[in-house]
Amino acid sequence: MIELKKVDKNFGKLQVLKGVDLQVEKGEVLSVIGASGSGKSTMLSCINGLEVIQSGEIHVDGINVHAPSTDLNKLRRHIGMVFQQWNSFPHLSVMENVALSPRIVLGKSREEARAVAEKQLIHVGLGDKLDTYPTRMSGGQQQRLAIARALAMEPSYMLFDEVTSALDPELVGEVLDTLRLLREDGMTMIVVTHEISFARDVSDRVAFFHQGVIEEIGAAQQLINDPQREYTQQFLSNVR
């Protein structure tokens, strides 16, 4: 379970998260929507400790992420993250991109790591690209590569940070399909997205962020189709 309690986060004088409370259960898919700069991406970076927080607590499977004694490198093995920029390792082949961290972080043998990598690459539909270099692939393929790379660590949770925002419109579909696939696998996911219909159809719950607070959170269909708060209504009517 991922649990946020009264989390405050500042960048200098700017407060980006203002006392955020949130619980995500094992197996749940939560989509996070809201305007740019509302703090939703920052929240993801705080969950795996890429960003420090000023106050409050974040627990992942009972481990306090921001406690000084926490081994973040170890914790991050359980939390996969995929970013807006797909961040492929340009100097490694597709196969090596995925096999690298199982080998150096989890200590798997070269063969084991390759086997895991191949399995995940086939899973996201890149089984025919193993020896290609990422710069020769489309953005959508590179983003699926990034997903396979995170999955190869066999994480318990996946965080998606606007993974389709930098893609050409015609490539968005293949990445969203991959997320749907993960949902069928039962993966626990927090998906920060601007794809409202995806959020409605694929998530269990949707949270709406507004100026650093969760303005509204609820069952996906209900929140998107029948938002209760004024800001949510405004936001949804603007994006549709």
Added chain:
Amino acid sequence: MSEAAAQIQFFTSFQASDLKYLAEAAGNTLLISVIAISIGSVLGTLFGWALSVSKLVAFSLGSILDVFRSVPLIIQLLLFYNFFPIIGFPLDPFEAGVVVLIFYTSALVAQVARGGIEAVPDSLRRASRSLGMTYWQEMRYVVFPVGTRAVLPSWAGVALGVLKDSALVSVLGYVELLRASQILITRTQEPFIILAIVGAFYFALSYPIAKVTDRLEKRWQYD
């Protein structure tokens, strides 16, 4: 003036053994350059990393390296060579030359290395850390290889520059290519042919560096 006196030769012409002499001198140029470039590059990479991590280091170490980068090499060589006997450590020309060239190279490589590290996008580094890599794993498996590819041409420029600048060590009396050519010119009075040969030697030493880095650059091209 007698017949005999007129036949005395003050200058002797260029001969085959001189070519061997120049080849040995080229070997000395190669030796001092290879040592300076290899140790200087390792040291410079460490300095470049240090420059990239902390503002305080960037300021203090950066200022010291700036001295090496901006004081003419010939002055550094003469100062260093003449300073050590004063404090009781006489150095031979080779030792003094090698030490100065190493620091000179490292100062130049430090800036190249810092540039390489900064060329790696922050988001790529965050992605690496999100996979559970430690800081040093991230440096070794992502930042170093990606950064190296970005600045390889600049590094080659530094290496070629140092190879040619090693000629300045001749002012200390180390017999490398330039010094050897001066000695031969004095004896043979044939500057044209000798400088042409020396030029050819420098070319032969530089060409492999240029060629190899060129190849690597092509092979490492991302698309």
